[in-house]
Amino acid sequence: MQPPRAIIRRSSEAWALQSALERHGLGPVVGVDEAGRGACAGPLAVAACILRPNDAKHFDGLTDSKLLSAAERERLAVIVRRRAVDHCVVLVDPTEVDHRGVHAANIDGMRRAVARLGVRPGYVLTDGFPVTGFGVPSLAVPKGDLAAACVAAASILAKTTRDALMAELHERRPEYGFDVHKGYCTPTHTAALAMHGPSPDHRYSFVNVAGAARLAGERAADSPPGPVGHNESFDGYLDDPVAEGGEGP
Incomplete structure (x- = not known):
């Protein structure tokens, strides 16, 4: 055997x-x-x-x-x-x-x-x-x-x-749902980006984030003057050539 x-x-x-x-x-x-x-x-x-x-x-x-x-x-x-x-x-x-x-x-x-x-x-x-x-x-x-x-x-x-x-x-930015998708480009995250614009914790060299920042800037430009809002901190960021380059994930 x-x-x-x-x-x-x-x-x-x-x-x-x-x-x-x-x-x-x-x-x-x-x-x-x-x-x-x-x-x-x-x-x-x-x-x-x-x-x-x-x-x-x-x-x-x-x-x-x-x-x-x-x-x-x-x-x-x-x-x-x-x-x-x-x-x-x-x-x-x-x-x-x-x-x-x-x-x-x-x-x-x-x-x-x-x-x-x-x-x-x-x-x-x-x-x-x-x-x-x-x-x-x-x-x-x-x-x-x-x-x-x-x-x-x-x-x-x-x-x-x-x-x-x-x-x-x-815990600091619950509007984006980072606890669920961990920052990946899921439909939930994409919808949050469209609604709230990017945060300082986003990567602006990514095409979807750069696009969301542009839309947020356009909305802010069309809005009447008022207190500093969430997305005003991003004004001018997209002049950075790195952000405009739009490297994808």
């Missing part, structure tokens, strides 16, 4: 790349990922995370944060923060996203997150596209938040951190 075949679970496979790099003396391995890249409001959150090799048994269900429920993300975020060798989350505010462009701001956020780790990594894994400038070798991993546990952990830290901030933002 042959021995029973070993069942390789997907969660274990996600640790294979890190384990191989560690065995070849290239550790510690840090995973990097972001949340909020496609949102038109709120900060971009970029996380870097180093997990202990062979620690998979403590991370049941670890995967891409987008595939998890909010409760599962929060549960795993607690485990990641407790068991990670090191981690860091960097926030890039909307103004910086507007001035640098979302892709450049994202890459710079990744470099900052890795640089701020207390433990110097030997190798960096990024999700999907190559990034240089870490000072150590790096590798772009297709679907990295599914294929590499440390990238999945970074995605969870970035997502839970950003979601908490958007919930706080909702």
